[in-house]
Amino acid sequence: MSDSHGIDRREFVKSAVAIGGAAALSACLNRGPEIDVPRGPEEPGSAFPERQHAWNEFLPTTEEGNNHHPRHRVLLPLDYGDGTPTDAEREAVEAALTGVERAYERSAAGLLLTVSYSPYYFDRFDADLPESVDLPEPRALSSFENPNSDDPDAIVHLASDHGEVVMGAEEALKGEIDELNGVSQPDAALTDAFSIRERRTGFIGDGLPAENQDVDGVPDDGPVPEDAPLYMGFESAYEGNQPTEDRVTIQEGPFAGGTTQQLSTLTLNLNQWYEQDTRKQRVAKMFCPHHANNDVVEGTGENLGTDPRMDDCADPMDSARSDGVVGHGQKMVDVREDDAPIILRRDFDSTDQGRAGVHFLSLQREIADFVTTREAMNGEEIDRNSAVGQRTNNGILQYINTVRRGNFLVPPRSLRALPPANPEAAEDAEVAHA
Numbered sequence: 001m002s003d004s005h006g007i008d009r010r011e012f013v014k015s016a017v018a019i020g021g022a023a024a025l026s027a028c029l030n031r032g033p034e035i036d037v038p039r040g041p042e043e044p045g046s047a048f049p050e051r052q053h054a055w056n057e058f059l060p061t062t063e064e065g066n067n068h069h070p071r072h073r074v075l076l077p078l079d080y081g082d083g084t085p086t087d088a089e090r091e092a093v094e095a096a097l098t099g100v101e102r103a104y105e106r107s108a109a110g111l112l113l114t115v116s117y118s119p120y121y122f123d124r125f126d127a128d129l130p131e132s133v134d135l136p137e138p139r140a141l142s143s144f145e146n147p148n149s150d151d152p153d154a155i156v157h158l159a160s161d162h163g164e165v166v167m168g169a170e171e172a173l174k175g176e177i178d179e180l181n182g183v184s185q186p187d188a189a190l191t192d193a194f195s196i197r198e199r200r201t202g203f204i205g206d207g208l209p210a211e212n213q214d215v216d217g218v219p220d221d222g223p224v225p226e227d228a229p230l231y232m233g234f235e236s237a238y239e240g241n242q243p244t245e246d247r248v249t250i251q252e253g254p255f256a257g258g259t260t261q262q263l264s265t266l267t268l269n270l271n272q273w274y275e276q277d278t279r280k281q282r283v284a285k286m287f288c289p290h291h292a293n294n295d296v297v298e299g300t301g302e303n304l305g306t307d308p309r310m311d312d313c314a315d316p317m318d319s320a321r322s323d324g325v326v327g328h329g330q331k332m333v334d335v336r337e338d339d340a341p342i343i344l345r346r347d348f349d350s351t352d353q354g355r356a357g358v359h360f361l362s363l364q365r366e367i368a369d370f371v372t373t374r375e376a377m378n379g380e381e382i383d384r385n386s387a388v389g390q391r392t393n394n395g396i397l398q399y400i401n402t403v404r405r406g407n408f409l410v411p412p413r414s415l416r417a418l419p420p421a422n423p424e425a426a427e428d429a430e431v432a433h434a
C-alpha cells in the first residue's frame with residue numbers, strides 16, 4: 001500500500017524500526033491503517049510459561065516445516081547503575097513488562113520478549129550466582145579476534161513480524177506512551193530502574209536482507225538474493241539443526257527454567273563472498289564440499305526442508321585435505337548431542353552503524369556449550385593439518401568479524417525483574433531478618 005508520498009508502508013516501517021523513537025512510530029501509524037494484532041491476556045503472569053525463552057510453541061511453522069522467526073527485532077541494552085535493586089524498582093520493571101504483554105498476544109504476529117542479565121549485573125550482590133548457572137564474563141574465543149565486552153547490566157530482546165509492534169513495545173517500556181494497541185499502560189517504565197544505553201535493531205526473513213543491502217560490507221551491485229532470509233544468502237537454523245528448548249534450559253537450582261544467552265555483534269564483509277566466490281564455493285564454505293559437488297542446495301536452500309543433511313558431509317579433515325575447503329556447518333557436527341547442536345540459534349541481521357552485521361544470539365544451558373561450539377567453528381586443528389587457512393576456506397570465518405561478545409542469564413519469568421544473584425540465599429536472608 002502506498003501513501004500520498006508514494007512510499008510503500010511496509011518499506012517505511014522497515015526503516016522506521018532502525019530509526020526508532022516515538023516520532024518514527026507515529027509516522028508509521030499515520031501511513032495507512034493500523035495493523036490488526038490481537039491483544040494479550042489480562043493476566044500474562046498466569047497465562048504465560050515460566051520459560052521466557054519458550055517461543056517455539058508460539059511460532060508458526062513454515063511450509064518447509066521449520067519455525068518461522070519473527071521478522072523485526074530490537075535489543076535494548078540497559079544500565080542499572082550502582083547499588084542493589086529495591087522492591088519498588090522490581091515492581092516497576094515487572095509492571096512495565098506486563099503492560100506490553102497485555103497489549104500484544106504472545107506470538108510472532110504479536111510480541112515475543114526476553115529480559116536477560118549480565119555477569120556485571122550480578123557482581124553487585126554479596127552472594128554468588130548458584131553453581132547451577134554458568135555465566136562467566138565474555139572473552140575472546142579465537143586467536144584472531146579481539147572483541148569488546150558487551151557489558152550492560154541487562155538486555156531486553158523484542159521480536160515481532162510487525163515493525164510497529166517492536167517499536168510500540170519499546171516506547172511503552174520507556175514510559176513514552178500511555179496506551180498500546182488500545183490497552184492502557186501502567187504508570188511504570190524500565191527507565192524507573194534502568195537507563196537505556198543504546199538501541200540495536202535487526203531483521204530476519206525472506207526479502208529483508210535484499211531490501212536492506214545498501215550498507216557497508218555488501219557490494220554495491222546488490223547481490224543478496226531477493227528471497228534470502230539472511231545476508232549470506234542461505235536459510236539457517238533448520239528444524240533438524242536446532243536443539244529443543246528443553247536441551248538449552250537450566251534444569252536445577254533457583255534459576256531452573258531459565259537459560260543462558262550468548263550475544264555476539266558480528267560485522268560482515270561480503271565483497272569476496274559475492275564478487276569472487278562462485279556459488280559452488282559459497283555452498284562448500286557454508287555447508288560442505290559434498291553439498292557443493294552434488295548440487296544438494298538449491299537457491300537459498302529451502303529445498304532441504306527441515307534437514308540440511310549435515311550427516312552426508314565428510315569428516316571435516318577429509319574435506320580439508322581432498323577439497324581444500326571445509327564448511328561452516330560441517331565443522332560443528334562433532335559437537336552434536338543426540339544428533340542435534342547444543343546451542344539454539346535465534347540470530348538476526350542488522351544495519352546498525354550503517355554496516356551489514358549479525359546479532360548472533362544463541363541460547364544454551366551453559367555458556368560452556370557455546371564456547372565448545374565456537375571452538376569447533378574455529379577449525380584450528382584443520383588449519384594446522386591441511387592447506388585450509390586460519391580463516392581462508394575455513395567455513396565462513398573470513399567474512400565475519402566479532403566486534404563484541406556478551407554473556408547473559410535469561411532467568412525464568414518469575415525472576416525476570418532485577419533478580420538477586422542467589423534467590424535462595426536472598427530468601428534465607430529475608431527469613432533471618434524477619
Ligand code: HEM
Pocket residue numbers: 230232234235236237238241266286287308310328329330332333334336340341342343358360373374377396400
Ligand atoms: C554470519 C553468521 C552466520 C551465518 C550466516 C550462519 C549460517 C549457518 C548456516 C546456513 C548453517 C547450516 C544449516 C543450518 O543452519 O541448519 C549453519 C549451521 C550452524 N551454525 Fe551458523 N552461521 C553463522 C554464524 C554462526 C556462529 C557465530 C555460530 C556459533 C558458534 C554458528 C553455529 C552454527 C551451528 C551450531 C550450526 C549447526 C551445525 C550442525 O549442523 O550441527 N553459526 N549456520
